[in-house]
Amino acid sequence: MIVALVGNPNCGKTTLFNQLTGQNQHVGNFPGVTVEKKEGFLLKDPSVSLIDLPGTYSLYPFTLEEKVTLDYLLNQQLDCILNIVDATNPQRGLYLTTQLKDLNIPMIVLFNMMDEVQNNHESIDLALLSKSLHVQIFPISAAKGIGINDWTHSLKKISSSIPISYGNHPLFQLQKNIKELIRPFSAYPMHDSAMIIQGNDSLFKQLDSSTQNKINQKIKDSVSKQNDSQGEFISFRHHWIESLCERACSKKNRSKETKRSLFIDKLVTHRFYSIPLFFIFIMLIYGITFGPIGSFLSEITGSFINLIQSMLTILLDSLSVSPWLKSLIEDGIFIGISSILSFLPSIMLLFLCLSFLEEVGYMARVAFILDAPMKKIGLCGKSIISLLIGMGCSVPAILSTRTLKNEKERKITVLLVPFISCSAKLPVYTLILMSFFSSKPFWLFLLVGLNLLLALLFSAFLNRFVFKQELSSTLLELPNYRLPTFKSLFQTVKQKAIDFIVRACTILLIASILIWLLQSFTPDLQYTTTIQESILAQIAQTFSPLFNPLGLSDWRIVTALISGFTAKEAVLSTLSVLFQTSISALPTLLQSLISFPAAVAFLIFFSLYTPCVATISAINKEFKSTFFTLEVILFQTSLAWLIACFFYQTLTLL
Amino acid sequence: MTLDQCKCNETVLITHLIGASPFRRRLMEMGLVPDTNVTILKVAPFRDPIEIFFKNCRCILSKNEASLIEVRSQLK
Numbered sequence: 001m002i003v004a005l006v007g008n009p010n011c012g013k014t015t016l017f018n019q020l021t022g023q024n025q026h027v028g029n030f031p032g033v034t035v036e037k038k039e040g041f042l043l044k045d046p047s048v049s050l051i052d053l054p055g056t057y058s059l060y061p062f063t064l065e066e067k068v069t070l071d072y073l074l075n076q077q078l079d080c081i082l083n084i085v086d087a088t089n090p091q092r093g094l095y096l097t098t099q100l101k102d103l104n105i106p107m108i109v110l111f112n113m114m115d116e117v118q119n120n121h122e123s124i125d126l127a128l129l130s131k132s133l134h135v136q137i138f139p140i141s142a143a144k145g146i147g148i149n150d151w152t153h154s155l156k157k158i159s160s161s162i163p164i165s166y167g168n169h170p171l172f173q174l175q176k177n178i179k180e181l182i183r184p185f186s187a188y189p190m191h192d193s194a195m196i197i198q199g200n201d202s203l204f205k206q207l208d209s210s211t212q213n214k215i216n217q218k219i220k221d222s223v224s225k226q227n228d229s230q231g232e233f234i235s236f237r238h239h240w241i242e243s244l245c246e247r248a249c250s251k252k253n254r255s256k257e258t259k260r261s262l263f264i265d266k267l268v269t270h271r272f273y274s275i276p277l278f279f280i281f282i283m284l285i286y287g288i289t290f291g292p293i294g295s296f297l298s299e300i301t302g303s304f305i306n307l308i309q310s311m312l313t314i315l316l317d318s319l320s321v322s323p324w325l326k327s328l329i330e331d332g333i334f335i336g337i338s339s340i341l342s343f344l345p346s347i348m349l350l351f352l353c354l355s356f357l358e359e360v361g362y363m364a365r366v367a368f369i370l371d372a373p374m375k376k377i378g379l380c381g382k383s384i385i386s387l388l389i390g391m392g393c394s395v396p397a398i399l400s401t402r403t404l405k406n407e408k409e410r411k412i413t414v415l416l417v418p419f420i421s422c423s424a425k426l427p428v429y430t431l432i433l434m435s436f437f438s439s440k441p442f443w444l445f446l447l448v449g450l451n452l453l454l455a456l457l458f459s460a461f462l463n464r465f466v467f468k469q470e471l472s473s474t475l476l477e478l479p480n481y482r483l484p485t486f487k488s489l490f491q492t493v494k495q496k497a498i499d500f501i502v503r504a505c506t507i508l509l510i511a512s513i514l515i516w517l518l519q520s521f522t523p524d525l526q527y528t529t530t531i532q533e534s535i536l537a538q539i540a541q542t543f544s545p546l547f548n549p550l551g552l553s554d555w556r557i558v559t560a561l562i563s564g565f566t567a568k569e570a571v572l573s574t575l576s577v578l579f580q581t582s583i584s585a586l587p588t589l590l591q592s593l594i595s596f597p598a599a600v601a602f603l604i605f606f607s608l609y610t611p612c613v614a615t616i617s618a619i620n621k622e623f624k625s626t627f628f629t630l631e632v633i634l635f636q637t638s639l640a641w642l643i644a645c646f647f648y649q650t651l652t653l654l
Numbered sequence: 655m656t657l658d659q660c661k662c663n664e665t666v667l668i669t670h671l672i673g674a675s676p677f678r679r680r681l682m683e684m685g686l687v688p689d690t691n692v693t694i695l696k697v698a699p700f701r702d703p704i705e706i707f708f709k710n711c712r713c714i715l716s717k718n719e720a721s722l723i724e725v726r727s728q729l730k
């Protein structure tokens with residue numbers, strides 16, 4: 001049995017999905033968190049598969065992620081639609097419900113966020129709504145886990161759906177008349193009829209001309225003024241719902257949650273304070289991740305890893321394994337992975353901060369305060385949300401651009417994501433900063449600031465010279481602030497930690513082993529301990545000249561940078577494999593190896609050059625253009641090279 | 655009068671939405687249909703977009719699009 005979750009953005013679909021399937025999909029308090037369909041099975045009844053879909057305001061899609069939902073609904077044989085309605089704003093949610101009813105697929109409606117409704121001492125007459133809409137309605141609170149399984153009993157008994165009757169309203173009669181005309185051609189005649197009235201002519205064009213004429217005539221007869229069947233139809237539905245809700249819901253004042261949010265927004269979206277506040281939040285994130293707390297946790301993890309290493313050595317010695325196997329395990333696998341794992345706490349802190357901002361509801365505010373300046377350079381407020389997500393990882397950042405309506409803004413946003421320092425770059429930053437700079441956070445801000453500046457300049461350039469101007473519009477719901485529950489934050493951070501460890505144990509493991517193999521064997525496949533003779537040294541030395549102008553001629557550093565293409569952390573694990581030292585000894589080694597200007601060049605090159613494989617494939621998937629993707633790789637790498645070269649040359653001159 | 659010309663904290667009634675763009679459709683689908691009350695809550699730090707309140711929902715809307723919404727002040 002297939003059941004799909006459908007509802008407005010931010011009404012709690014994914015929260016419910018996670019509760020019912022035990023999965024850990026991303027939840028956030030702003031519209032447009034989910035942009036892809038996700039599948040799971042009910043914990044209570046694994047024969048039922050549950051599909052989480054992107055939120056949508058209507059079945060006439062406006063943005064890409066809404067199209068994902070519509071396509072799924074129309075092309076999949078669903079057994080039941082589980083329609084989630086935000087009970088704090090039933091009018092908007094029920095508009096979608098009426099459209100879903102047109103599809104004539106069995107449906108159950110869940111009124112979510114009932115905790116907030118009760119908290120405001122309001123009441124909703126669900127029985128009345130249920131009778132008028134001809135659906136079963138259950139009250140739930142997904143976040144609190146109340147009532148979330150009640151609906152499953154009705155699943156077995158669910159029958160085909162009874163259409164809503166809107167009385168003898170002329171537009172309802174029109175919809176029924178057109179439905180009769182197109183019945184032979186349409187799988188969802190009632191839905192398609194509504195779409196035709198609203199001017200969506202994907203089906204209309206396929207009809208023969210006599211049917212088309214009949215339809216046009218009927219529309220002309222029913223619409224009162226001008227040629228606005230679309231507007232009249234939407235208004236008719238909304239007014240019907242409004243009068244229904246007036247009967248079913250107790251009189252509403254602004255809710256406690258709204259009042260509280262308005263109060264907080266007095267400061268957070270204030271004319272003067274909002275912008276400085278935004279920068280303070282960003283600096284706080286880096287401060288927490290890199291400052292005392294982050295380093296303290298990393299040190300603890302580091303010493304724990306050292307302990308394991310000494311135990312491993314004792315174990316391997318006692319087993320008296322052959323020297324090459326010992327070397328593979330110790331110098332190949334363990335050193336590489338452990339150097340990365342010691343950064344786990346910092347990365348978790350970063351994701352904790354980011355998911356706090358997302359879940360508390362701050363993201364939509366950022367879009368509000370920065371929308372106008374962003375539009376000047378071809379972006380929009382929502383791009384900032386994507387870029388902030390990019391501080392964690394580029395891949396979800398790129399996916400999140402689906403919610404951008406304007407194609408130009410979407411492309412530019414994707415092109416800017418590689419400029420943002422994702423969490424995987426942070427370990428490498430830390431290493432270099434530890435080796436060459438005294439006050440870490442300050443230089444980090446400088447580096448991040450430089451990248452940001454370049455990104456903004458690049459964006460302004462693209463906007464002015466590359467893309468043609470399009471009218472850009474902004475429409476975004478501001479959700480009420482919500483205090484994230486400890487549980488949901490914990491779940492998110494846990495998921496990120498698992499992802500990080502999995503990546504360390506797969507991609508980075510393979511990369512480390514590969515590097516070890518290449519550096520342990522000579523071109524004629526003899527095991528060697530003198531690295532200079534190894535295959536890797538031979539290959540890397542051919543690339544070295546390219547990096548001479550950056551002061552990075554050492555072949556090991558070149559190799560490390562190249563390995564960063566697989567995943568950014570790989571630069572770090574490769575360095576520790578190549579130098580055969582743990583992360584704590586690397587700084588002194590690096591100091592003796594490269595000069596200060598070269599270190600600066602390294603940082604800049606690393607922060608800007610080609611995105612990792614995962615990001616590249618995400619870009620390729622979104623734009624389905626190999627050319628565009630290759631352009632991104634080439635452009636980023638050459639830009640990185642030029643800027644790094646500039647800094648190296650200037651600094652050596654000084 | 656259109657919505658972008660209204661003052662902060664003013665509550666107005668929608669009379670008509672201009673044009674036939676997909677954006678206009680989306681505004682209406684979200685509930686900004688004629689005969690709906692809208693309150694202007696705030697203007698963003700850089701003067702655009704504006705923040706509006708209607709049907710228990712807060713939205714941000716660029717001024718350009720707010721000018722699609724014709725309103726009249728409410729008779730108290």
Ligand SMILES: Nc1nc2c(ncn2[C@@H]2O[C@H](COP(=O)(O)OP(=O)(O)OP(=O)(O)O)[C@@H](O)[C@H]2O)c(=O)[nH]1
Pocket residue numbers: 007008009010011012013014015016026027028029030031032033034035053054055056112113114115116140141142143144359482
């Ligand atoms: N108070 C309260 N908050 C809830 C409830 N259910 C969900 N939320 C919150 O609502 C917000 C949105 O939840 P999501 O599950 O991400 O919403 P969604 O419908 O998947 O949103 P999109 O993916 O953007 O379409 C989160 O901040 C949740 O914590 C509930 O029952 N009560």
Ligand SMILES: [Mg+2]
Pocket residue numbers: 013014015026027033034053054055
């Ligand atoms: Mg979701």
